[in-house]
Amino acid sequence: MGFVPVTQGEIKLQGRPIRSIGRRALARRVAYLPQESYCPDYMTLGELVELAGYARYSLIGGPSAHDREMFRDALETVGLADMAHRPVNALSGGQKQRAWIAMVLAQDAEIVLMDEPVNHLDVKYQYSILELVRELTVERGKTVVTVLHDLNLTTAFADDVVMLREGNVEASGAVEGAVTPQNVARVFDLETDIFARDGRLICLPQMSRERTVLA
Amino acid sequence: MIARGALTAAAVLLLAVSFFANLSVGTITIPWTDIVSAFFRFDPDNYGHYVVFYQRLPRALIAIYVGATMAIGGVVLQDLTRNPLASPSTLGINAGATVFVIAGVFLFDLSVPAQGMAALAGGVAGFLGCLAVARMADQSRDPRGLALILSGALVSMLLVSIANAFLLSDPTRRTDFLGWVTGNINHVYADRLALFWWIGVIAFATLLLLARPLALITLGPEKAASAGVNVSMVSRLALTAVMLAAASAVAICGPVGFVGLVVPHIVRPLAGGRIGLALPAGGLVGGIICLLADLAARMAFAPYVLHTGLLMDLIGGLIFALIVKRYYLTPGAGVRS
Numbered sequence: 001m002g003f004v005p006v007t008q009g010e011i012k013l014q015g016r017p018i019r020s021i022g023r024r025a026l027a028r029r030v031a032y033l034p035q036e037s038y039c040p041d042y043m044t045l046g047e048l049v050e051l052a053g054y055a056r057y058s059l060i061g062g063p064s065a066h067d068r069e070m071f072r073d074a075l076e077t078v079g080l081a082d083m084a085h086r087p088v089n090a091l092s093g094g095q096k097q098r099a100w101i102a103m104v105l106a107q108d109a110e111i112v113l114m115d116e117p118v119n120h121l122d123v124k125y126q127y128s129i130l131e132l133v134r135e136l137t138v139e140r141g142k143t144v145v146t147v148l149h150d151l152n153l154t155t156a157f158a159d160d161v162v163m164l165r166e167g168n169v170e171a172s173g174a175v176e177g178a179v180t181p182q183n184v185a186r187v188f189d190l191e192t193d194i195f196a197r198d199g200r201l202i203c204l205p206q207m208s209r210e211r212t213v214l215a
Numbered sequence: 216m217i218a219r220g221a222l223t224a225a226a227v228l229l230l231a232v233s234f235f236a237n238l239s240v241g242t243i244t245i246p247w248t249d250i251v252s253a254f255f256r257f258d259p260d261n262y263g264h265y266v267v268f269y270q271r272l273p274r275a276l277i278a279i280y281v282g283a284t285m286a287i288g289g290v291v292l293q294d295l296t297r298n299p300l301a302s303p304s305t306l307g308i309n310a311g312a313t314v315f316v317i318a319g320v321f322l323f324d325l326s327v328p329a330q331g332m333a334a335l336a337g338g339v340a341g342f343l344g345c346l347a348v349a350r351m352a353d354q355s356r357d358p359r360g361l362a363l364i365l366s367g368a369l370v371s372m373l374l375v376s377i378a379n380a381f382l383l384s385d386p387t388r389r390t391d392f393l394g395w396v397t398g399n400i401n402h403v404y405a406d407r408l409a410l411f412w413w414i415g416v417i418a419f420a421t422l423l424l425l426a427r428p429l430a431l432i433t434l435g436p437e438k439a440a441s442a443g444v445n446v447s448m449v450s451r452l453a454l455t456a457v458m459l460a461a462a463s464a465v466a467i468c469g470p471v472g473f474v475g476l477v478v479p480h481i482v483r484p485l486a487g488g489r490i491g492l493a494l495p496a497g498g499l500v501g502g503i504i505c506l507l508a509d510l511a512a513r514m515a516f517a518p519y520v521l522h523t524g525l526l527m528d529l530i531g532g533l534i535f536a537l538i539v540k541r542y543y544l545t546p547g548a549g550v551r552s
Contacts, residue, residue, distance in 0.1 A: 027443030034437045040294070043433075043488025051431050051488075055443030059424060087487075107442060 013111075027055035031109040035116045035147075037100050039088040045099050046084035049074055052106035074105035078132060094125035101132060112136070114146035118153065126150075130157045151192070155179055155201035163187045175201065222485050222492065226499035230279070233506040237275040238267050241513055245271075273405035278509045278523070279502035280408060281400065281471050282478075284415045284460040286501025289475030290482065290493050291422060291457050294433050295450060298360040299542045300535070302475030303338075303461035305364055309472065310371035311341015312465035314378040317392060321381040331411050331466040338462025342454070344370045361543075398471035398524015400509045407467040418460035419498065425453050426491035433488075471524045473531025474501045480538065 011018045018026060031052075039048060049071045053063050063071070075081045078098035083091065088099050097117065104112055117133065118126040134157050136142045148154045154161055154175070161178045163171040164187070171183040179201055184192045191206040238250050245263045253264040285303055292301040303309050315337025319325035325333055345367045352362035378396060382389045394401065422429070428449040431439040436446045464471065478501045479493070486493040505523070508530070512521040 023440070023445055024443035027441060030441070032437070032441035034435060034441075037438060038297075038433075038435050040297075040433050040488060042483045042486070043430075047430075047488040048434075051427065051434070052442060054427055054431055057427065113441075 024055040027107065027109070029109050030111045030113060031104045031107040033100055033104050033112070033114040033117055035119060037096075041087065041089050043088055044085055045075070045080060045088050045091070045102070046071070048088055048099060049084070049102050049106045052103045053108070055107070070108060071106050074102040077105060077136075078102040093121055094128065097121060097125065097129050098132070101129070105136070110141070111143045111145070114144065116147050116149065118148075126153060127156075133157070151179065151184065151203040155203065179203065222496050223499070226496050226503070230499050230503050230506070233503045233510070234275055234279070237278065237506045237510050238271045240510060241266070241271065242518060270402045273402040273408065274400055274509060275506060277402075277404060277408050277468055278400050278505035280412060280415055281464040281468060282474050282501035282503070282505030283498035284418070284464040284501075285471060285475035286478035286482075286497040286504075287419060287422060287494055288457040288461045289477075289501075290479045290490070290497040291429065291453055292475070293479045294429060294490065295453065296360060296363060297433070298363060299480070299538055300364045300476065301360075301367075302472075302479075303457065304371075304470060304472035304475055304531070305535075306367040307341035307345035307370040307374065308338045308458050308461045309341070309465050309470035310374035310378075311344065312338040312462040313396060313470050314374040314381075315340065316466060317378040317381045317396065320392065321385055321388060327407060328410055331407070331414075331463065334462045334466035335414070335459050338458045338465065339455075341370060341374060342458050344374075394522055395469040397522050398469045398527060400468050400471070400505065400512075400523040404468050411463040411466055414463035415460045418456035418463075419494070421456045422453060422494055423491060425449055425456075426489075426494060429453055430488055430490045433490075469524060471505070471527055473527040473534060474504050476531060476538070477534045478504065 013021060013026075013029065021029075050063055050067075052074075053067045053071070056067065057063065072081065075084055078101050080091075080095060080098055080102060083095070088096060091099060101117070104114075112133075114133070118129050121129065130153060133144055133146070137144050137159075146158075148158075158175050160173060161171075161175055162169055163178060163183055170187045171178045171180075179194065181192050181194050184190060184194070184203065193204045193206060194201055195204070196202070235247060235250065239245050239247060243263070243266065245267055249261075249263045250267055252258075253261075253267040257268060258264050288308070289302040292303070292306060293299060295301075296306075312334040315333040316325075316330045319330055319333035323329075345363070348366035348370055349363040352366070382392060382396065395404075428439065428444040431442050431444045432446055432450060439446050439449075461475070478497050481500055482493050482497045486496050505527075508527055509523045512523040512526045515521060515526075
């Protein structure tokens with residue numbers, strides 16, 4: 001998105017170097033959800049979502065009727081339609097993450113980048129948030145690229161994976177082909193059993209020694 | 216959170232009331248009918264008309280200008296630095312402008328318009344000095360942004376002591392600036408207001424245009440950039456507008472603190488995340504506070520008139536302590552870090 005200097009090579013968006021795409025034009029095509037999002041205490045959910053449309057507004061204009069429709073739709077999609085007037089910081093952890101996803105949706109970009117979107121969330125929220133993200137790809141045709149550290153979340157929700165170790169690509173491709181015990185061992189230094197259950201891969205790390213079970 | 220219209224209307228109404236009170240109340244009380252006729256049928260032989268038009272009106276306009284520019288500066292600075300103690304007076308802008316004006320006058324006999332330019336340069340220099348000192352601190356170990364505020368205090372102390380050294384060096388010129396240097400809302404500075412008012416107006420218009428990108432920047436530079444904001448350009452433009460507006464107010468009547476610090480805390484809970492509303496509302500509330508403070512400064516020890524800046528500093532110290540207590544000393548308090 002332009003805030004990390006490119007050290008090597010070139011980043012292209014559908015064949016076009018992103019350096020040649022204007023900031024606002026890029027924002028209309030690619031949205032980004034940072035790992036940690038900060039919201040001032042006084043900002044409400046409705047105000048947050050409205051800011052997402054910035055790249056579409058003129059210098060003195062604000063959101064159009066169509067934009068407002070989209071903001072309502074974004075809040076409905078994440079299940080927070082009746083909370084637009086609530087301060088973002090008054091929401092629960094899971095709701096807050098949904099709020100940020102609503103903002104990404106309201107930006108109306110076809111590509112969404114997410115940096116560990118379910119970090120710090122309870123397991124229940126991890127699954128519900130990623131289910132929501134998955135729906136965006138299926139029902140709205142969005143391309144979502146996300147950083148995840150949990151292998152089971154990856155195999156449950158991703159179509160394709162790129163496995164990185166110290167910045168180098170160790171494996172990539174469809175989940176079934178790339179997430180193998182060999183690749184996991186190379187990337188994470190971890191022995192795993194990987195097996196299919198109900199149509200998805202489960203990664204079970206091997207313990208280095210038998211766990212003592214207390215009677 | 217209240218409706219945009221309601222907040223602005225209430226602030227405009229309060230400003231109008233304080234404005235009229237400021238024109239009417241004083242050593243002699245002037246009835247509102249005389250105030251109105253002073254505007255529309257000015258009679259130079261009418262003492263009441265004279266007081267309204269040549270003494271109280273310039274004073275009230277200066278109070279509104281200073282209050283509004285400082286308050287708007289505080290709103291923007293507290294948002295950009297995410298620091299509840301940021302304001303033109305706590306980040307070295309006011310002290311920078313003050314010392315440049317004093318040094319310019321004492322060393323080069325600057326004319327009033329040149330003093331204005333010196334104040335603008337000084338405001339920028341003071342703020343940059345504060346940033347430079349803050350940068351020396353390890354910011355990663357300072358999530359509450361105290362380094363910035365301490366740097367502001369340090370740079371301000373240094374600059375004020377330089378200004379004081381100049382003042383002490385020349386007893387004859389000292390008397391001309393002794394009032395100004397403490398922040399003196401006074402009709403004698405009407406010519407300065409006439410010279411510099413446009414700086415604040417342009418700064419305000421610029422900040423209003425930047426309201427949305429500024430609100431996005433409060434979400435973090437990466438989030439703002441990904442939404443299409445040119446973060447460095449918007450931040451620089453906004454900071455420049457704030458520095459020049461606050462410095463122009465210093466050029467008019469000297470450094471008036473407190474308003475810029477406190478107004479954002481009054482306006483924020485009412486305006487929510489809408490900077491486009493917080494700016495005009497902040498400007499209006501800043502104007503109201505300065506008008507009332509000026510009235511209090513004139514009336515508290517009548518017939519003696521206090522310098523409004525002194526009164527503001529007194530109240531400002533108290534408010535500063537309250538903010539520190541709320542944001543820094545209360546366990547679990549939400550410091551915007």
